[in-house]
Amino acid sequence: MKQTVFIIGLGLIGGSLALGLKRNKDISIIGYDAQSQTLQTAQKIGVIDEMASHMEEGAALADVIIFATPVNETIRLMHEMSKWSLKKQVIVTDTGSTKKEIMKAALRLKEMGITFIGGHPMAGSHKSGVEAARAHLFENAFYMLTPFENENKKEVKILFDILQVTKAKVVQVNAVEHDHMTAVVSHFPHLVAASLVHQLAGENEQFPFTKQLASGGFRDLTRIASANPIMWRDITLQNRKELSNQLHMWTEEMNKLQNLLLHGEADEIETYFSKAKQVRDELPITTQGAMFSVFDLYVDVPDYPGVISEITGYLAKGDISITNLRIVETREDIFGILVVSFQTMDDRAKAVKCIANNTTFETYIS
Numbered sequence: 456m457k458q459t460v461f462i463i464g465l466g467l468i469g470g471s472l473a474l475g476l477k478r479n480k481d482i483s484i485i486g487y488d489a490q491s492q493t494l495q496t497a498q499k500i501g502v503i504d505e506m507a508s509h510m511e512e513g514a515a516l517a518d519v520i521i522f523a524t525p526v527n528e529t530i531r532l533m534h535e536m537s538k539w540s541l542k543k544q545v546i547v548t549d550t551g552s553t554k555k556e557i558m559k560a561a562l563r564l565k566e567m568g569i570t571f572i573g574g575h576p577m578a579g580s581h582k583s584g585v586e587a588a589r590a591h592l593f594e595n596a597f598y599m600l601t602p603f604e605n606e607n608k609k610e611v612k613i614l615f616d617i618l619q620v621t622k623a624k625v626v627q628v629n630a631v632e633h634d635h636m637t638a639v640v641s642h643f644p645h646l647v648a649a650s651l652v653h654q655l656a657g658e659n660e661q662f663p664f665t666k667q668l669a670s671g672g673f674r675d676l677t678r679i680a681s682a683n684p685i686m687w688r689d690i691t692l693q694n695r696k697e698l699s700n701q702l703h704m705w706t707e708e709m710n711k712l713q714n715l716l717l718h719g720e721a722d723e724i725e726t727y728f729s730k731a732k733q734v735r736d737e738l739p740i741t742t743q744g745a746m747f748s749v750f751d752l753y754v755d756v757p758d759y760p761g762v763i764s765e766i767t768g769y770l771a772k773g774d775i776s777i778t779n780l781r782i783v784e785t786r787e788d789i790f791g792i793l794v795v796s797f798q799t800m801d802d803r804a805k806a807v808k809c810i811a812n813n814t815t816f817e818t819y820i821s
């Protein structure tokens with residue numbers, strides 16, 4: 456059955472969803488973005504099938520409406536939506552990183568008989584904008600749905616089926632639990648990353664060389680601080696209660712560490728690091744083989760048969776030896792899924808050029 460999906464906000468997430476959903480030939484995508492340049496680019500590079508000249512126009516034609524806008528803007532638009540004319544059976548969803556406030560705003564839609572199912576794909580990047588959109592962004596990532604409890608079972612199933620083509624692992628959670636869990640693994644780490652960068656910036660006057668020394672560790676820890684500030688302003692404001700609790704716990708943890716250091720408690724410090732290492736090493740991502748050695752290269756490739764031999768073929772032609780090759784089956788904190796290892800840094804640098812010359816796949820060095 457043909458379905459029309461209307462996506463509002465064609466940035467990294469809206470654009471990636473459009474590309475992912477378009478793999479299903481029965482889905483046609485109408486798009487809208489507040490930035491006319493973005494809307495035109497989305498049409499030009501084939502992210503959407505059709506442009507809506509304004510939101511109500513696209514909404515009236517849609518079987519599914521997806522808000523992929525910053526979360527405060529999504530709430531504002533959900534209020535406006537109550538004035539739009541929509542298809543009777545329309546399913547409305549979003550991609551926002553917070554869910555409690557969004558579901559609160561959805562109560563008004565519910566009273567009007569409009570089905571709203573909260574959504575949040577746990578995959579993304581510090582990049583934003585339609586140019587960064589990728590059809591395969593959600594492959595193997597968790598995609599959380601937060602319907603109203605015990606309601607809309609039929610519509611949840613329809614949305615679940617539509618999302619299957621993105622190859623995400625679609626799961627249902629409750630909005631309050633969602634905001635607690637994402638505070639721990641996503642929102643609070645963002646505060647920490649930003650604060651570490653500020654701490655480095657504070658060194659600039661007296662020790663300007665410090666920032667040049669920021670290599671692997673600092674860069675790994677702070678990559679996410681390069682993300683869109685407006686998006687993160689909205690997320691952290693909406694989830695501020697959870698973040699305040701996390702901050703409180705973190706402060707206690709830091710005080711505990713400070714004490715151990717001040718008293719030179721060598722054994723306890725070692726135990727502290729050992730426990731952290733154990734938990735970190737047991738995270739799904741590392742058991743799935745994502746550990747990297749010094750000369751690993753992450754190649755952001757779509758999941759289709761033959762893609763590995765395509766890459767290794769180009770490297771062989773370029774006379775570049777590889778020492779290992781593996782697939783990372785999650786996109787939760789790194790971009791590429793194909794990890795190619797090299798014996799030397801020089802080989803890896805040659806591989807970056809070789810892949811850029813022969814493909815459009817992006818490469819990353821963790």
Ligand SMILES: NC(=O)c1ccc[n+]([C@@H]2O[C@H](COP(=O)([O-])OP(=O)(O)OC[C@H]3O[C@@H](n4cnc5c(N)ncnc54)[C@H](O)[C@@H]3O)[C@@H](O)[C@H]2O)c1
Pocket residue numbers: 463464465466467468469487488489490493523524525526528532550551552553575576577578579580581582583584585683686690
């Ligand atoms: N970036 C991530 O890693 C990530 C991951 C999962 C979910 N999310 C969530 O998805 C949503 C979108 O994030 P993104 O990374 O795609 O951001 P983005 O900045 O790449 O894109 C947002 C787009 O929304 C448009 N927009 C803003 N206000 C609008 C309005 N009133 N009407 C129409 N368009 C409007 C912007 O012009 C922009 O093109 C956010 O709610 C975010 O919390 C982000």
Ligand SMILES: O=C(O)C(=O)C[C@]1(C(=O)O)C=C[C@@H](O)C=C1
Pocket residue numbers: 551552576577578579580581582640641642679682787788789
């Ligand atoms: O990989 C990144 O850069 C992200 O920040 C992605 C990330 C995350 O924290 O994991 C960020 C916010 C989203 O709501 C979901 C995913």
